[in-house]
Every structure is written in structure tokens, then in C-alpha cells.
Amino acid sequence: MATGTRLLPITAVTSRAMPSKRALIIGISGQDGSLLAELLLSQGYEVVGVVRQPASTRFENLEAIRGRIELQQADVLSEISLVDVLSACQPHEVYNLASPSFVPMSWKQPVLTAEFAAVGVTALLEAIRRVDEGVRFYQASSSEIFGESREVPQTEETPLAPVTPYGVAKAYGHFITRSYRRRYGLFASSGILYNHESPRRPLDFVTRKVSHAAAAISLGLKSEVLLGNLDARRDWGYAGDYVRAMWLVLQQDEADDFVIASGETHSVRELAATAFAHVGLDWEEHVRVDDTLIRGKAELHDIVGDASKARKTLGWSPRVDFEGLVQLLVDADVERLRSRLEPVETLADI
Numbered sequence: 303m304a305t306g307t308r309l310l311p312i313t314a315v316t317s318r319a320m321p322s323k324r325a326l327i328i329g330i331s332g333q334d335g336s337l338l339a340e341l342l343l344s345q346g347y348e349v350v351g352v353v354r355q356p357a358s359t360r361f362e363n364l365e366a367i368r369g370r371i372e373l374q375q376a377d378v379l380s381e382i383s384l385v386d387v388l389s390a391c392q393p394h395e396v397y398n399l400a401s402p403s404f405v406p407m408s409w410k411q412p413v414l415t416a417e418f419a420a421v422g423v424t425a426l427l428e429a430i431r432r433v434d435e436g437v438r439f440y441q442a443s444s445s446e447i448f449g450e451s452r453e454v455p456q457t458e459e460t461p462l463a464p465v466t467p468y469g470v471a472k473a474y475g476h477f478i479t480r481s482y483r484r485r486y487g488l489f490a491s492s493g494i495l496y497n498h499e500s501p502r503r504p505l506d507f508v509t510r511k512v513s514h515a516a517a518a519i520s521l522g523l524k525s526e527v528l529l530g531n532l533d534a535r536r537d538w539g540y541a542g543d544y545v546r547a548m549w550l551v552l553q554q555d556e557a558d559d560f561v562i563a564s565g566e567t568h569s570v571r572e573l574a575a576t577a578f579a580h581v582g583l584d585w586e587e588h589v590r591v592d593d594t595l596i597r598g599k600a601e602l603h604d605i606v607g608d609a610s611k612a613r614k615t616l617g618w619s620p621r622v623d624f625e626g627l628v629q630l631l632v633d634a635d636v637e638r639l640r641s642r643l644e645p646v647e648t649l650a651d652i
Contacts, residue, residue, distance in 0.1 A: 322347070323346070323347050323348070323395065324347065324349075324350065324391060324392065324393045324395075325342050325348070325349055325394065325395045325396070325397065326351075326352065326387070326391055326397070327342075327349065327350070327351045327352070327396075327397045328351075328352045328378055328396070328397065328398045328399060328400040328426065329352070329378075329400035329401070330349075330352065330353065330364065330371070331353055331363055331364055332363065332502075333363065333502040333541055334399050334541060334545055334548075335363075335397075335399045336361075336363035336364055336502060337500065337502070337541055337542055337545045338397060338545040338548060339364070339371055340366075340367055341545055341546060342549065343367060343370055343371070345549070348372075349367075349370070349371045349372070350371065350372045350373075350374060350387075350391045350393065351364075351371055351372070351373050351374070352373075352374050352375075352378060352400070353373055353374070353375055353376075354375070354378065355375065356375055357373035357374065357375050372391070374387050374390070374391070378418070378422050378425070378426070379417055379418070379421060379425060380425065381425040381429050381432075384426055385429045385433055388429055388434065388437070389433050392434070393437060394437065394438065395437070395439075395552050396426070396430060396438070396439050397442075397548060397552075398423060398426055398440065398441050399442045400418060400422060401415075401418045401419040401422070401472070401475075415467050415471050416467065416474075419468065419474070420471045420474035420478070423441060423474070423475040423478055423479065424478050427479065427482045427490065431486055431488065435486065435487070435488060436489075437489070438489040438491075438557075439479070439488060439489060439490040439491070440491055440493065440548055440551055440552050441475055441476065441479040441490065441491070441492040441493070442493060442495065442548075443475065443476045443479075443493060443494045443495065444472045444494065444495060445494060445495065445496040445497070445537065446464060446468055446469035446472055447464050447469055447473040447476055447494065448460055448462060448463060448605060449462070449464040449465040449466070450463045450465055451463055451604065451605065454606060455565065455606045455607055455608040456561065456605070456608065457561060457607075457608045457610070457611070458494065458558075458561055458611055475492075476492050476494070479491070479492050480492070483557050490557055491551045491552065491554075491557045491558055491559060491560070492560075493547060493548050493551050493560055493562050494560065494562065494607070495547075495562045495563075496539065496561075496562065496607045497509075497537060497538045498539045498543070498544040499538060499539070499540065499541055500540065500542060500630075501630070501631060501634035501635070501638075502541070508529070508530075508570060508573070509538065509573065509627075509631060510631065510635075511529070512527065512529070512573050512574050513577050513628065513634075514635045514639075515527035515577075515588070516574075516577040516578045516580065516581050516583065516632050516635070517581065517635035518635075518639060519581075519588050520581035520582070520583060520636065521636070521639055521640065521643065523639065525588065526588045526589070526590050527588060527590070528590050528592040528595065529570060529574065529589055529590070529592065530570070530592060530595030531595075532569065532570045532571040532574070532589075532591065534569065534570050535567040535568060535569045535570075535604075535605075535606075536567060536570075536605070537563050537564055537565070537566065537605060537606045537607055538568060538573075538624060538627060539562075539563065539564040539620050539622070539627065540621070540622035540626075540627045542622070543620040543622055544562055547560070547562040547612060547616060547618045550612075550617070551616065554615065554616070558615075560609075560611055560615070560616065561607045561608060561609050561611065561612060562607070562609055562612055562618070563606065563607025563608070563609045564609075564620050564623075565607060565608060565609055566606065567606045572624075573628060574589050576624070576625055576628040576629075577628050577631070580628065580629050580632045580633075581632060581636070
């Protein structure tokens with residue numbers, strides 16, 4: 303998408319009619335799960351989501367579609383629990399997006415990370431094999447599996463060299479998905495997604511941290527933001543584009559793995575400069591470096607994806623560029639903060 307172009311709704315992906323299908327999304331309440339649910343609904347799917355909390359829980363990301371989807375509470379680490387869900391909803395497609403996604407936290411909770419990103423994948427694959435081997439399965443893999451890669455950019459054939467507990471666990475999930483595809487003939491595919499962002503990201507992520515700070519400072523709500531390594535670079539894209547790739551992966555004739563990436567990197571410095579410029583501010587007047595936020599040896603370098611295979615086979619390409627993404631994030635945070643500042647109209651005001 304050209305810089306400054308208005309973002310199209312995620313539902314405006316295609317006008318092609320398709321038969322009704324049923325999809326099961328594991329981890330539907332997160333950024334990717336909720337965006338994927340909206341996309342699938344626009345494609346005429348029945349959508350069932352698996353959540354860990356009671357189905358009656360308020361899920362902010364699902365508010366707009368809550369009446370159009372079905373939620374099932376299940377233990378995603380239990381094969382028996384997953385068998386029950388699969389048997390009950392009988393999906394045509396299963397998307398496994400359940401995993402802690404904030405990489406630094408994986409150092410604090412390595413066991414939990416391994417359980418969800420490795421053991422949970424295996425339990426789900428076994429459940430599918432027991433219930434219906436005809437189900438099409440999508441595994442959310444990650445660029446973190448490449449870690450200290452000796453190849454730049456990375457492709458589907460690049461050797462894995464994960465560094466973080468998250469990357470190691472995701473590498474297991476990637477390999478076990480491939481193993482079940484080869485051993486049992488399951489339609490099991492992985493999307494190796496690079497960093498993808500949206501206003502639904504938590505503030506822990508540097509993109510939202512920067513966009514929220516730029517918005518808040520422009521509204522006079524704060525004066526500075528603390529960041530780590532300003533020279534750290536990432537291959538960033540828009541999550542709406544990336545969930546479209548997930549769907550396309552399961553529409554192919556054969557199961558396979560695909561790198562999904564923008565193919566270019568930008569630094570945290572560029573992120574800050576773009577975000578603050580969008581609200582008419584000089585980032586250098588408001589950004590402070592906090593050495594405690596620098597990852598040191600855990601920092602990954604030269605992680606950039608080559609999505610040529612996805613472009614050729616899936617017909618996929620990102621529609622939102624880096625500047626458009628940053629502006630989208632800042633605008634969303636400005637709107638969110640302004641809505642909190644505006645006085646609520648009461649009966650006495652009417």
C-alpha cells in the first residue's frame with residue numbers, strides 16, 4: 303500500500319463466493335486470532351474459537367464479532383480436551399495461534415513457553431489425527447526459529463538456529479508439524495511469520511510502546527518514553543496482511559511451509575522517527591535510552607524474510623508498507639486516548 307493510503311477493512315479481501323466452511327481458531331482472542339476470525343467470517347465461514355478462560359469472559363478483541371462466533375473453553379495442552387472440541391465442532395480447517403508471543407517473557411517463563419509452543423502443538427496434531435485426518439491444519443511458526451541465521455534473507459530452506467526459549471519452542475512446533483505431514487499425510491502447514499503488528503498488540507511490544515507514546519505526548523499526557531537499542535532492526539508488517547496469508551496457506555492443493563515477511567528491515571530509531579513525525583513532533587526530544595531494556599546477546603540481527611515463495615504460490619503480498627503501518631498504529635492510539643479524555647455525556651447534560 304502506498305504511504306498515506308487509507309487502510310482497507312480486513313473484510314475487503316476478495317469478492318469470490320465460496321461454500322460455507324467451519325474453522326476452529328486456537329487462540330482466537332489474541333491479535334492474530336481476532337483478525338483471522340473477522341477475515342474468515344467475511345469469507346462465509348462458521349467460526350469457532352478456543353479460549354482458556356470461560357467463554358462468558360469479555361474479550362476486547364472480539365467485541366465487534368462476539369455474536370457471530372462460537373467460543374469453546376478448552377485446555378490446549380490436553381489432547382483429550384482438544385479431541386472433545388474437534389469432535390463437537392467438526393471443523394474443516396484448524397488454525398493454531400495459541401502461544402505466548404512476547405519473546406522477552408519467554409526467558410522468565412521458559413517452561414510455560416515450551417508447553418504451549420511445543421507440547422500444545424503435538425497434542426493438537428494428535429487430536430486431529432484421532433478425530434479427522436482430513437482436517438487442514440495451520441501452525442503459526444515464527445522468524446524466531448532462525449535466530450542467529452547465517453543466511454540473509456531467510457527462506458523456507460534456511461537452517462534453524464533459535465536463540466530464545468520462544469524460538470526454540472517454536473522450532474519444535476515447526477518440526478513436529480512437518481513430521482506429522484510426512485508420517486501421517488496430514489494437511490499440516492506452517493506459516494513462518496515475521497514481526498506483524500496492529501493496534502491490537504499489547505503495549506509490551508515496541509511498536510505499540512512507541513505509537514502509544516507518540517500519541518500520548520502529542521496530547522500532552524506524558525513527556526518522554528524509554529526505549530532500548532535504537533539500532534535494533536526488524537522486518538515489520540501489518541497483521542491484517544499476515545492473517546490473509548494464513549488463510550491462503552490452507553487453500554492450496556498441497557500442504558507446505560511459507561515465509562511471510564515484508565522483505566525489508568527498519569530500526570527502532572526509524573520507528574520512533576516515523577511515529578513522532580506523524581504527530582508533528584521531533585522524536586529526539588522525547589525518546590530516552592534505558593540500558594536495562596537492551597537485550598545484549600539475546601538481540602537478534604539480520605532477521606529479514608524472503609517471501610518469494612508465498613508471492614509466487616499463494617499470490618500474496620503485503621498491502622501496507624512500513625510508514626503506513628506506523629501511521630495506522632499512531633492514529634489508533636490517538637483516537638483511543640482522545641476517547642478517554644472526552645467527557646461522557648450524562649442525562650444532566652441533555
